[in-house]
Amino acid sequence: SQTIHQWPATLVQPVGSPLSLECTVEGTSNPNLYWYRQAAGRGLQLLFYSVGIGQISSEVPQNLSASRPQDRQFILSSKKLLLSDSGFYLCAWSVLGGVQYFGPGTRLLVL
Amino acid sequence: DQQVKQNSPSLSVQEGRISILNCDYTNSMFDYFLWYKKYPAEGPTFLISISSIKDKNEDGRFTVFLNKSAKHLSLHIVPSQPGDSAVYFCAASASGTYKYIFGTGTRLKVLA
Numbered sequence: 001s002q003t004i005h006q007w008p009a010t011l012v013q014p015v016g017s018p019l020s021l022e023c024t025v026e027g028t029s030n031p032n033l034y035w036y037r038q039a040a041g042r043g044l045q046l047l048f049y050s051v052g053i054g055q056i057s058s059e060v061p062q063n064l065s066a067s068r069p070q071d072r073q074f075i076l077s078s079k080k081l082l083l084s085d086s087g088f089y090l091c092a093w094s095v096l097g098g099v100q101y102f103g104p105g106t107r108l109l110v111l
Numbered sequence: 112d113q114q115v116k117q118n119s120p121s122l123s124v125q126e127g128r129i130s131i132l133n134c135d136y137t138n139s140m141f142d143y144f145l146w147y148k149k150y151p152a153e154g155p156t157f158l159i160s161i162s163s164i165k166d167k168n169e170d171g172r173f174t175v176f177l178n179k180s181a182k183h184l185s186l187h188i189v190p191s192q193p194g195d196s197a198v199y200f201c202a203a204s205a206s207g208t209y210k211y212i213f214g215t216g217t218r219l220k221v222l223a
Contacts, residue, residue, distance in 0.1 A: 032209050043117075043215035044155070044200060051209060059210075090154050097209045099145060100202075102154030 002027035006091050006103035013110050019064075019078040021106050023091030026072065031093040033074040034100060035066055038088040050074060086110045114138045115203050117214035125222050130188040132217050134201035137182065141203040145211065146175060146186045149198045158199075159186070191221045 003026045013019060025031050035047040046059045048066035056066050063082050067075045074091055088107050092100040116135045124130045134144075142163035147155035161168040161175045161184065168175050174187045188195055198218045202211040 034210070036213075044202075044213040046210055046212075049210055088152070092154075094209075097143070097204055097206065099157050099160060100211060101157065102147075105152065105154050107152065 004093055004103040006106050010107045013081050015083055015110055016080050019081050021076040021089055023074040023103055024072055025093045034092040035076050036090040081110045083110050115212045115214040117217045119217050121218040123220045124191045126193055127190045130191045130219055132186040132199050134184045134214055135182060136203050140205040142206055143204045144184055145202045147200045155200060193221050193223050196221050
């Protein structure tokens with residue numbers, strides 16, 4: 001069966017520091033991969049998605065970037081965090097345009 | 112521009128009664144819809160889907176209805192249970208886009 005991992009679960013970072021969140025999927029090949037952010041009291045905002053290695057589509061201009069160095073690995077990064085980057089970050093996978101399955105999430109607090 | 116809207120931020124229902132969660136969309140190209148349930152500090156869990164070729168899909172206590180002409184879908188939970196208390200998101204996708212637009216969620220509270 002397929003599983004999706006995200007780490008760390010919680011992260012507290014100072015403003016201006018770098019960020020690297022990792023997501024890996026097991027049990028499937030060539031999944032579509034997604035990064036979402038849920039700000040406090042808000043819905044799910046799609047940040048990036050990828051349909052293959054090295055292919056990244058950005059949905060919202062912002063302080064973040066994404067990379068997909070391997071088929072089942074998706075990384076969310078920032079060179080310098082802003083206060084507004086705080087939120088709950090979710091990784092998800094799907095087969096083509098089907099149902100998306102989410103990881104457990106990373107809570108990021110930027111102080 | 113919010114293409115997928117859940118206009119009720121919260122809903123309270125008595126245990127055993129029906130919960131009805133609503134979702135409206137504006138993009139007529141959307142043809143596949145999902146409902147998710149989310150507990151605090153966890154990832155959303157997929158509940159049920161519906162394709163635009165159908166107007167109803169049922170899975171146990173969960174039924175989703177789609178009214179394409181009104182661009183409206185709803186999730187019915189019968190009977191509601193306290194464990195159903197969570198935030199529910201609807202999501203919509205257009206064929207070939209590989210991405211979903213999510214609503215802002217409705218917080219359901221089922222009272223024992």
